[in-house]
Amino acid sequence: MLKKIKNKKSLIILDQMLVSGSNFILGILLARYLGIEGYGQFALLWLVVLFFSGLQLAYVISPMLTLSGKKSSGVLDKYLSSIIFLQFFFLIFIIIGLYFFFEIAVYFNKQWDIGDLKLYIIFTTILFLFQDFIRRYFIIKAEYYKLIFLDSIAYLGQLGIVLYFTYIDTLELKLVFLAISISFSLSFIFGYVQIKKTSTSRVYKKLIFLKNWQISKWLVYTAILQWGSGNFFILASGAILGSWSVGVIRVMQNTMGVFSMLFQALENILPINLSKIYKKYGYKRMINYFKLQLKYGTIIFTLLALFISIFSFEIIGLLYGELYVEYSYLLVGFVFIYMFNYIITLQRYLLRTLELTQVIFTSYIATTAYAIISSSLFIGYFKIDGVLIGVLTMQLLTIIIFYKYMVTDKRALYS
Numbered sequence: 001m002l003k004k005i006k007n008k009k010s011l012i013i014l015d016q017m018l019v020s021g022s023n024f025i026l027g028i029l030l031a032r033y034l035g036i037e038g039y040g041q042f043a044l045l046w047l048v049v050l051f052f053s054g055l056q057l058a059y060v061i062s063p064m065l066t067l068s069g070k071k072s073s074g075v076l077d078k079y080l081s082s083i084i085f086l087q088f089f090f091l092i093f094i095i096i097g098l099y100f101f102f103e104i105a106v107y108f109n110k111q112w113d114i115g116d117l118k119l120y121i122i123f124t125t126i127l128f129l130f131q132d133f134i135r136r137y138f139i140i141k142a143e144y145y146k147l148i149f150l151d152s153i154a155y156l157g158q159l160g161i162v163l164y165f166t167y168i169d170t171l172e173l174k175l176v177f178l179a180i181s182i183s184f185s186l187s188f189i190f191g192y193v194q195i196k197k198t199s200t201s202r203v204y205k206k207l208i209f210l211k212n213w214q215i216s217k218w219l220v221y222t223a224i225l226q227w228g229s230g231n232f233f234i235l236a237s238g239a240i241l242g243s244w245s246v247g248v249i250r251v252m253q254n255t256m257g258v259f260s261m262l263f264q265a266l267e268n269i270l271p272i273n274l275s276k277i278y279k280k281y282g283y284k285r286m287i288n289y290f291k292l293q294l295k296y297g298t299i300i301f302t303l304l305a306l307f308i309s310i311f312s313f314e315i316i317g318l319l320y321g322e323l324y325v326e327y328s329y330l331l332v333g334f335v336f337i338y339m340f341n342y343i344i345t346l347q348r349y350l351l352r353t354l355e356l357t358q359v360i361f362t363s364y365i366a367t368t369a370y371a372i373i374s375s376s377l378f379i380g381y382f383k384i385d386g387v388l389i390g391v392l393t394m395q396l397l398t399i400i401i402f403y404k405y406m407v408t409d410k411r412a413l414y415s
Helices: 002-068 073-108 117-140 144-167 173-194 202-240 243-255 257-281 283-320 330-353 357-382 384-408 410-414
Strands: none
Touching: 002 073, 002 117, 002 144, 002 173, 002 202, 002 243, 002 257, 002 283, 002 330, 073 117, 073 202, 117 144, 117 173, 144 173, 202 243, 202 357, 202 384, 243 283, 243 330, 243 384, 257 283, 257 330, 283 330, 330 357, 330 384, 357 384
16 A cells, blocks of 8 residues: 555656656756847746636635545545536636736737737647646546656647757747647647546536635635735846846746756645545644655755755856856855745645635735835845845745744634
8 A cells, every 4th residue: 555655656756857857948948049038038928827827726726636635536526527617717717817918918018019929828828727737637536647648748748849949940939839839738638538527516516616715715815916926026127127137037946946846746745645634633643744744845955955056057057058157146045945935835735724725815915015115125226136135035924924823823723
Protein backbone atom coordinates (compact mmCIF):
# COMPACT_ATOMS: atom_id res chain seq x y z
CA MET A 1 0.00 0.00 0.00
CA LEU A 2 2.75 2.44 0.98
CA LYS A 3 4.64 1.63 -2.20
CA LYS A 4 1.52 2.32 -4.24
CA ILE A 5 1.07 5.74 -2.62
CA LYS A 6 4.72 6.60 -3.24
CA ASN A 7 4.39 5.61 -6.88
CA LYS A 8 1.35 7.89 -7.26
CA LYS A 9 3.21 10.81 -5.73
CA SER A 10 6.20 10.07 -7.95
CA LEU A 11 3.98 10.28 -11.04
CA ILE A 12 2.57 13.64 -9.92
CA ILE A 13 6.08 14.95 -9.32
CA LEU A 14 7.18 13.59 -12.71
CA ASP A 15 4.28 15.40 -14.36
CA GLN A 16 5.11 18.64 -12.58
CA MET A 17 8.74 18.31 -13.66
CA LEU A 18 7.47 17.99 -17.22
CA VAL A 19 5.30 21.12 -16.90
CA SER A 20 7.83 23.25 -15.04
CA GLY A 21 10.75 22.04 -17.14
CA SER A 22 8.96 22.89 -20.38
CA ASN A 23 7.97 26.33 -19.09
CA PHE A 24 11.53 26.90 -17.91
CA ILE A 25 12.98 26.14 -21.35
CA LEU A 26 10.23 28.18 -23.02
CA GLY A 27 11.15 31.17 -20.84
CA ILE A 28 14.80 30.88 -21.88
CA LEU A 29 13.89 30.75 -25.58
CA LEU A 30 11.56 33.74 -25.36
CA ALA A 31 14.03 35.80 -23.32
CA ARG A 32 16.82 35.11 -25.83
CA TYR A 33 14.88 35.49 -29.09
CA LEU A 34 12.36 38.20 -28.19
CA GLY A 35 14.91 40.34 -26.34
CA ILE A 36 14.41 42.22 -23.07
CA GLU A 37 11.68 44.51 -24.44
CA GLY A 38 9.82 41.76 -26.31
CA TYR A 39 10.01 39.34 -23.42
CA GLY A 40 8.78 42.09 -21.12
CA GLN A 41 5.76 42.66 -23.38
CA PHE A 42 4.99 38.95 -23.38
CA ALA A 43 5.27 38.85 -19.57
CA LEU A 44 2.84 41.76 -19.22
CA LEU A 45 0.29 40.11 -21.52
CA TRP A 46 0.73 36.77 -19.76
CA LEU A 47 -0.34 38.48 -16.53
CA VAL A 48 -3.83 38.62 -18.06
CA VAL A 49 -3.82 34.83 -18.43
CA LEU A 50 -2.53 34.43 -14.88
CA PHE A 51 -5.26 36.71 -13.53
CA PHE A 52 -8.03 34.49 -14.87
CA SER A 53 -6.07 31.38 -13.94
CA GLY A 54 -6.09 32.68 -10.37
CA LEU A 55 -9.85 33.20 -10.52
CA GLN A 56 -10.34 29.65 -11.78
CA LEU A 57 -8.08 28.25 -9.09
CA ALA A 58 -10.10 30.09 -6.45
CA TYR A 59 -13.64 29.54 -7.75
CA VAL A 60 -13.44 26.10 -9.34
CA ILE A 61 -10.25 24.15 -8.66
CA SER A 62 -9.48 24.85 -4.99
CA PRO A 63 -12.98 23.91 -3.78
CA MET A 64 -12.92 20.90 -6.11
CA LEU A 65 -9.63 19.65 -4.67
CA THR A 66 -10.81 20.21 -1.10
CA LEU A 67 -14.34 18.80 -1.41
CA SER A 68 -13.38 15.80 -3.57
CA GLY A 69 -11.27 14.48 -0.69
CA LYS A 70 -14.43 14.40 1.44
CA LYS A 71 -16.53 12.56 -1.15
CA SER A 72 -17.08 8.82 -1.20
CA SER A 73 -16.28 6.99 -4.42
CA GLY A 74 -20.00 6.54 -5.09
CA VAL A 75 -20.80 10.26 -5.35
CA LEU A 76 -17.46 11.54 -6.66
CA ASP A 77 -18.38 11.13 -10.35
CA LYS A 78 -21.68 12.99 -9.82
CA TYR A 79 -19.85 15.78 -8.05
CA LEU A 80 -17.16 16.12 -10.74
CA SER A 81 -19.74 16.10 -13.54
CA SER A 82 -21.48 19.05 -11.89
CA ILE A 83 -18.16 20.85 -11.56
CA ILE A 84 -17.50 20.34 -15.29
CA PHE A 85 -20.83 22.04 -15.93
CA LEU A 86 -19.74 24.90 -13.68
CA GLN A 87 -16.44 25.15 -15.57
CA PHE A 88 -18.23 25.75 -18.87
CA PHE A 89 -20.22 28.62 -17.39
CA PHE A 90 -17.08 30.06 -15.89
CA LEU A 91 -15.28 30.05 -19.25
CA ILE A 92 -18.20 31.78 -20.96
CA PHE A 93 -17.92 34.50 -18.35
CA ILE A 94 -14.16 34.74 -19.03
CA ILE A 95 -14.66 35.14 -22.79
CA ILE A 96 -17.13 37.97 -22.30
CA GLY A 97 -14.98 39.61 -19.63
CA LEU A 98 -11.81 39.49 -21.74
CA TYR A 99 -13.50 40.86 -24.84
CA PHE A 100 -15.00 43.85 -23.06
CA PHE A 101 -11.78 44.48 -21.15
CA PHE A 102 -9.76 44.88 -24.34
CA GLU A 103 -12.50 46.95 -25.98
CA ILE A 104 -12.94 49.33 -23.04
CA ALA A 105 -9.23 49.60 -22.16
CA VAL A 106 -8.48 51.45 -25.40
CA TYR A 107 -10.71 54.35 -24.36
CA PHE A 108 -8.59 54.93 -21.26
CA ASN A 109 -5.21 54.62 -22.94
CA LYS A 110 -4.61 54.24 -26.68
CA GLN A 111 -1.31 52.46 -25.95
CA TRP A 112 -3.38 49.53 -24.70
CA ASP A 113 -4.70 48.89 -28.20
CA ILE A 114 -3.00 45.61 -29.12
CA GLY A 115 -4.98 45.03 -32.32
CA ASP A 116 -5.76 41.47 -33.36
CA LEU A 117 -3.32 40.20 -30.73
CA LYS A 118 -6.26 40.31 -28.30
CA LEU A 119 -7.90 37.40 -30.15
CA TYR A 120 -4.76 35.32 -29.68
CA ILE A 121 -4.78 36.11 -25.95
CA ILE A 122 -8.48 35.25 -25.56
CA PHE A 123 -8.05 31.87 -27.25
CA THR A 124 -4.87 31.16 -25.32
CA THR A 125 -6.53 32.02 -22.00
CA ILE A 126 -9.59 29.83 -22.56
CA LEU A 127 -7.61 26.82 -23.76
CA PHE A 128 -5.04 27.21 -20.97
CA LEU A 129 -7.78 27.32 -18.31
CA PHE A 130 -9.72 24.33 -19.62
CA GLN A 131 -6.60 22.22 -19.98
CA ASP A 132 -5.60 23.10 -16.43
CA PHE A 133 -9.04 22.10 -15.17
CA ILE A 134 -8.90 18.73 -16.92
CA ARG A 135 -5.43 17.95 -15.55
CA ARG A 136 -6.75 18.53 -11.99
CA TYR A 137 -9.64 16.18 -12.81
CA PHE A 138 -7.17 13.41 -13.67
CA ILE A 139 -5.28 14.07 -10.43
CA ILE A 140 -8.45 13.66 -8.36
CA LYS A 141 -9.34 10.49 -10.26
CA ALA A 142 -5.76 9.22 -9.76
CA GLU A 143 -5.38 8.71 -13.54
CA TYR A 144 -1.77 9.81 -13.54
CA TYR A 145 -0.65 8.29 -16.83
CA LYS A 146 -3.42 10.17 -18.63
CA LEU A 147 -2.29 13.29 -16.78
CA ILE A 148 1.27 12.92 -18.00
CA PHE A 149 0.17 12.30 -21.59
CA LEU A 150 -2.19 15.29 -21.43
CA ASP A 151 0.57 17.62 -20.24
CA SER A 152 3.07 16.18 -22.71
CA ILE A 153 0.82 17.27 -25.57
CA ALA A 154 0.32 20.75 -24.10
CA TYR A 155 3.72 21.69 -22.75
CA LEU A 156 6.10 19.74 -24.96
CA GLY A 157 3.87 20.70 -27.88
CA GLN A 158 4.15 24.44 -27.25
CA LEU A 159 7.88 24.07 -26.78
CA GLY A 160 8.24 22.20 -30.06
CA ILE A 161 6.27 24.78 -32.04
CA VAL A 162 8.22 27.70 -30.56
CA LEU A 163 11.48 25.91 -31.34
CA TYR A 164 10.33 25.58 -34.94
CA PHE A 165 9.58 29.31 -35.17
CA THR A 166 13.01 30.13 -33.74
CA TYR A 167 14.61 27.73 -36.22
CA ILE A 168 13.04 29.52 -39.20
CA ASP A 169 13.73 32.89 -37.49
CA THR A 170 10.12 34.16 -37.50
CA LEU A 171 9.34 34.19 -33.78
CA GLU A 172 7.13 37.09 -32.63
CA LEU A 173 4.46 37.63 -29.96
CA LYS A 174 1.54 36.46 -32.10
CA LEU A 175 3.31 33.24 -32.99
CA VAL A 176 4.13 32.58 -29.32
CA PHE A 177 0.44 32.76 -28.38
CA LEU A 178 -0.46 30.74 -31.48
CA ALA A 179 1.96 27.99 -30.42
CA ILE A 180 0.43 27.85 -26.95
CA SER A 181 -3.12 27.81 -28.35
CA ILE A 182 -2.45 24.97 -30.79
CA SER A 183 -0.76 22.67 -28.28
CA PHE A 184 -3.29 23.31 -25.50
CA SER A 185 -6.26 22.80 -27.85
CA LEU A 186 -4.93 19.36 -28.80
CA SER A 187 -4.38 18.54 -25.13
CA PHE A 188 -7.87 19.74 -24.25
CA ILE A 189 -9.49 17.56 -26.93
CA PHE A 190 -7.64 14.47 -25.72
CA GLY A 191 -8.52 15.13 -22.09
CA TYR A 192 -12.17 15.97 -22.56
CA VAL A 193 -13.03 12.76 -24.39
CA GLN A 194 -11.44 10.81 -21.50
CA ILE A 195 -13.67 12.39 -18.83
CA LYS A 196 -16.39 10.23 -17.33
CA LYS A 197 -19.63 12.21 -17.52
CA THR A 198 -22.53 11.39 -15.20
CA SER A 199 -25.99 12.90 -15.55
CA THR A 200 -27.06 15.01 -12.58
CA SER A 201 -30.26 16.89 -11.79
CA ARG A 202 -30.61 20.66 -11.88
CA VAL A 203 -31.23 20.67 -8.12
CA TYR A 204 -28.01 18.76 -7.46
CA LYS A 205 -26.02 21.14 -9.70
CA LYS A 206 -27.47 24.10 -7.82
CA LEU A 207 -26.50 22.60 -4.46
CA ILE A 208 -22.95 21.96 -5.68
CA PHE A 209 -22.65 25.47 -7.09
CA LEU A 210 -23.82 26.99 -3.79
CA LYS A 211 -21.40 24.83 -1.78
CA ASN A 212 -18.59 25.74 -4.14
CA TRP A 213 -19.36 29.43 -3.72
CA GLN A 214 -19.61 29.09 0.06
CA ILE A 215 -16.01 27.88 0.15
CA SER A 216 -14.64 29.91 -2.74
CA LYS A 217 -16.21 33.35 -2.32
CA TRP A 218 -13.45 34.62 -0.08
CA LEU A 219 -10.89 32.83 -2.24
CA VAL A 220 -12.20 34.63 -5.34
CA TYR A 221 -11.97 38.01 -3.66
CA THR A 222 -8.56 37.01 -2.37
CA ALA A 223 -7.38 35.88 -5.84
CA ILE A 224 -8.15 39.33 -7.23
CA LEU A 225 -6.34 41.03 -4.39
CA GLN A 226 -3.48 38.51 -4.49
CA TRP A 227 -2.98 39.08 -8.20
CA GLY A 228 -2.99 42.81 -7.61
CA SER A 229 -0.65 42.74 -4.62
CA GLY A 230 1.64 40.12 -6.15
CA ASN A 231 1.89 41.81 -9.53
CA PHE A 232 1.37 45.46 -8.64
CA PHE A 233 5.10 46.00 -8.23
CA ILE A 234 5.68 44.41 -11.65
CA LEU A 235 2.97 46.52 -13.28
CA ALA A 236 4.32 49.64 -11.59
CA SER A 237 7.80 48.74 -12.77
CA GLY A 238 6.58 48.46 -16.34
CA ALA A 239 4.80 51.81 -16.09
CA ILE A 240 7.68 53.66 -14.39
CA LEU A 241 10.80 52.00 -15.83
CA GLY A 242 9.49 50.42 -19.04
CA SER A 243 8.74 46.89 -20.30
CA TRP A 244 12.45 45.98 -20.18
CA SER A 245 12.25 45.88 -16.37
CA VAL A 246 9.36 43.41 -16.57
CA GLY A 247 11.50 41.24 -18.85
CA VAL A 248 14.34 41.25 -16.30
CA ILE A 249 12.00 40.39 -13.42
CA ARG A 250 10.40 37.59 -15.44
CA VAL A 251 13.84 36.16 -16.20
CA MET A 252 14.52 35.92 -12.46
CA GLN A 253 11.14 34.29 -11.86
CA ASN A 254 11.72 31.82 -14.67
CA THR A 255 15.14 30.91 -13.26
CA MET A 256 13.41 30.06 -10.00
CA GLY A 257 11.29 27.56 -11.89
CA VAL A 258 12.48 24.73 -9.66
CA PHE A 259 10.61 26.39 -6.79
CA SER A 260 7.52 26.90 -8.94
CA MET A 261 7.60 23.17 -9.66
CA LEU A 262 7.54 22.51 -5.91
CA PHE A 263 4.59 24.87 -5.39
CA GLN A 264 2.59 23.27 -8.17
CA ALA A 265 3.26 19.81 -6.79
CA LEU A 266 2.13 21.00 -3.37
CA GLU A 267 -1.07 22.45 -4.87
CA ASN A 268 -1.88 19.06 -6.37
CA ILE A 269 -1.11 17.03 -3.23
CA LEU A 270 -1.34 18.94 0.05
CA PRO A 271 -4.91 20.34 -0.10
CA ILE A 272 -6.28 16.83 -0.71
CA ASN A 273 -4.04 15.26 1.97
CA LEU A 274 -4.84 17.91 4.57
CA SER A 275 -8.55 17.51 3.89
CA LYS A 276 -8.40 13.72 4.28
CA ILE A 277 -6.28 13.86 7.45
CA TYR A 278 -8.54 16.49 9.03
CA LYS A 279 -11.66 14.46 8.26
CA LYS A 280 -10.25 11.15 9.51
CA TYR A 281 -7.92 12.11 12.38
CA GLY A 282 -8.78 15.68 13.36
CA TYR A 283 -7.02 19.00 13.78
CA LYS A 284 -3.96 17.95 15.81
CA ARG A 285 -2.87 15.28 13.32
CA MET A 286 -3.32 17.79 10.51
CA ILE A 287 -1.08 20.30 12.32
CA ASN A 288 1.61 17.63 12.74
CA TYR A 289 1.45 16.98 8.99
CA PHE A 290 1.69 20.74 8.38
CA LYS A 291 4.82 21.00 10.55
CA LEU A 292 6.42 18.02 8.81
CA GLN A 293 5.93 19.61 5.38
CA LEU A 294 7.36 22.88 6.71
CA LYS A 295 10.45 21.03 7.94
CA TYR A 296 11.04 19.18 4.65
CA GLY A 297 10.45 22.31 2.59
CA THR A 298 12.86 24.35 4.69
CA ILE A 299 15.64 21.81 4.13
CA ILE A 300 15.05 21.72 0.36
CA PHE A 301 14.87 25.50 0.07
CA THR A 302 18.01 26.03 2.12
CA LEU A 303 20.08 23.74 -0.10
CA LEU A 304 18.74 25.21 -3.34
CA ALA A 305 19.08 28.77 -2.07
CA LEU A 306 22.71 28.17 -1.14
CA PHE A 307 23.53 26.86 -4.62
CA ILE A 308 21.76 29.68 -6.45
CA SER A 309 23.27 32.36 -4.23
CA ILE A 310 26.80 31.17 -5.05
CA PHE A 311 26.36 30.73 -8.80
CA SER A 312 23.78 33.42 -9.72
CA PHE A 313 26.12 35.26 -12.14
CA GLU A 314 27.07 32.09 -13.98
CA ILE A 315 23.49 30.81 -14.10
CA ILE A 316 22.04 33.97 -15.67
CA GLY A 317 24.90 34.35 -18.16
CA LEU A 318 24.72 30.73 -19.29
CA LEU A 319 20.94 30.59 -19.67
CA TYR A 320 20.00 34.02 -20.98
CA GLY A 321 23.14 35.65 -22.34
CA GLU A 322 25.05 38.85 -21.76
CA LEU A 323 21.99 41.14 -21.89
CA TYR A 324 20.78 39.95 -18.48
CA VAL A 325 24.05 39.35 -16.62
CA GLU A 326 24.21 42.80 -14.99
CA TYR A 327 20.96 42.01 -13.17
CA SER A 328 22.01 38.57 -11.90
CA TYR A 329 22.37 39.84 -8.32
CA LEU A 330 18.55 40.09 -8.19
CA LEU A 331 18.35 36.29 -8.27
CA VAL A 332 19.61 36.07 -4.68
CA GLY A 333 16.72 38.25 -3.52
CA PHE A 334 14.25 36.08 -5.40
CA VAL A 335 15.47 33.07 -3.43
CA PHE A 336 14.24 34.75 -0.25
CA ILE A 337 10.96 35.71 -1.94
CA TYR A 338 10.24 32.08 -2.80
CA MET A 339 11.22 30.87 0.65
CA PHE A 340 8.71 33.28 2.18
CA ASN A 341 6.15 32.21 -0.40
CA TYR A 342 6.58 28.57 0.64
CA ILE A 343 5.66 29.41 4.22
CA ILE A 344 2.65 31.44 3.06
CA THR A 345 1.52 28.56 0.82
CA LEU A 346 1.50 26.08 3.70
CA GLN A 347 -0.35 28.52 5.95
CA ARG A 348 -2.93 29.14 3.24
CA TYR A 349 -3.58 25.41 2.70
CA LEU A 350 -4.22 24.99 6.40
CA LEU A 351 -6.68 27.85 6.53
CA ARG A 352 -8.43 26.63 3.37
CA THR A 353 -8.90 23.15 4.80
CA LEU A 354 -10.54 24.66 7.87
CA GLU A 355 -12.68 26.78 5.50
CA LEU A 356 -11.36 29.95 7.16
CA THR A 357 -10.81 31.64 3.82
CA GLN A 358 -11.95 35.05 5.07
CA VAL A 359 -8.66 35.29 6.97
CA ILE A 360 -6.74 34.94 3.71
CA PHE A 361 -8.90 37.62 2.12
CA THR A 362 -8.29 39.99 5.03
CA SER A 363 -4.53 39.55 4.77
CA TYR A 364 -4.53 40.46 1.09
CA ILE A 365 -6.51 43.61 1.72
CA ALA A 366 -3.59 44.72 3.87
CA THR A 367 -0.91 43.66 1.38
CA THR A 368 -2.73 45.15 -1.62
CA ALA A 369 -3.03 48.48 0.18
CA TYR A 370 0.65 48.20 1.08
CA ALA A 371 1.61 47.53 -2.57
CA ILE A 372 -0.45 50.45 -3.89
CA ILE A 373 0.99 52.87 -1.34
CA SER A 374 4.62 51.76 -1.45
CA SER A 375 5.26 50.63 -5.06
CA SER A 376 5.89 54.05 -6.60
CA LEU A 377 8.03 55.02 -3.62
CA PHE A 378 10.23 51.91 -3.73
CA ILE A 379 10.58 51.82 -7.54
CA GLY A 380 10.99 55.57 -7.86
CA TYR A 381 13.86 55.60 -5.35
CA PHE A 382 15.49 52.17 -5.74
CA LYS A 383 14.57 51.55 -9.43
CA ILE A 384 14.39 47.84 -10.30
CA ASP A 385 15.76 46.93 -6.85
CA GLY A 386 12.61 48.51 -5.43
CA VAL A 387 10.52 45.69 -6.90
CA LEU A 388 12.58 43.18 -4.92
CA ILE A 389 12.40 45.19 -1.69
CA GLY A 390 8.67 45.78 -2.04
CA VAL A 391 7.77 42.15 -2.69
CA LEU A 392 9.99 40.87 0.14
CA THR A 393 8.46 43.19 2.72
CA MET A 394 4.96 42.40 1.47
CA GLN A 395 5.58 38.65 1.82
CA LEU A 396 6.86 39.16 5.35
CA LEU A 397 3.73 41.12 6.22
CA THR A 398 1.55 38.22 4.99
CA ILE A 399 3.46 35.65 7.07
CA ILE A 400 3.08 37.78 10.19
CA ILE A 401 -0.68 38.25 9.66
CA PHE A 402 -1.30 34.51 9.12
CA TYR A 403 0.88 33.51 12.05
CA LYS A 404 -0.68 36.03 14.42
CA TYR A 405 -4.17 34.79 13.60
CA MET A 406 -3.20 31.12 14.00
CA VAL A 407 -1.62 31.80 17.38
CA THR A 408 -4.12 34.23 18.93
CA ASP A 409 -7.39 32.73 17.66
CA LYS A 410 -6.98 29.03 18.41
CA ARG A 411 -10.67 28.60 19.15
CA ALA A 412 -11.50 29.51 15.54
CA LEU A 413 -8.97 26.97 14.28
CA TYR A 414 -10.50 24.19 16.36
CA SER A 415 -14.03 24.88 15.15
